[in-house]
Amino acid sequence: MRDNSRGSRRTFQPIRAASRVDDRRVISGIVHVLKSGCRWIDAPVVYGPKKTLYNRFVRWAAKGIWVEIFAALAAAGGPPAKLLIDSSAVKAHRCASGGKGGSRAKRSGARAADARPKFTR
Numbered sequence: 799m800r801d802n803s804r805g806s807r808r809t810f811q812p813i814r815a816a817s818r819v820d821d822r823r824v825i826s827g828i829v830h831v832l833k834s835g836c837r838w839i840d841a842p843v844v845y846g847p848k849k850t851l852y853n854r855f856v857r858w859a860a861k862g863i864w865v866e867i868f869a870a871l872a873a874a875g876g877p878p879a880k881l882l883i884d885s886s887a888v889k890a891h892r893c894a895s896g897g898k899g900g901s902r903a904k905r906s907g908a909r910a911a912d913a914r915p916k917f918t919r
Contacts, residue, residue: 819846827851 827845831838838852856897858864 819850821854824851824854828855 823845825839827850830836830845831841831851838848841848841851
């Protein structure tokens with residue numbers, strides 16, 4: 799497209815509001831969030847904007863990029879200690895450690911039947 803007033807060529811390129819965050823930083827941030835179990839909003843600033851971390855994780859998961867990365871890691875060989883990916887996580891409520899009365903030892907059913915009854919007033 800020519801600008802008639804100057805006779806020069808003008809190119810039109812889309813203008814981005816912000817530059818793209820480095821993919822390596824984003825991958826490190828995603829791994830940090832998944833490894834530590836924290837929320838996306840609690841990710842350190844050094845990995846880039848929190849929304850970018852979440853959006854790229856979701857988009858790459860939908861495109862199957864994570865499956866390709868894990869397949870490449872598995873096919874690379876090498877010591878299993880360096881390539882081990884553990885996805886087990888157990889979350890429990892703070893009250894899940896014991897029933898009523900806490901975690902103290904309980905009497906067996908036979909001994910409790912022989913004991914005198916306890917009353918609360």
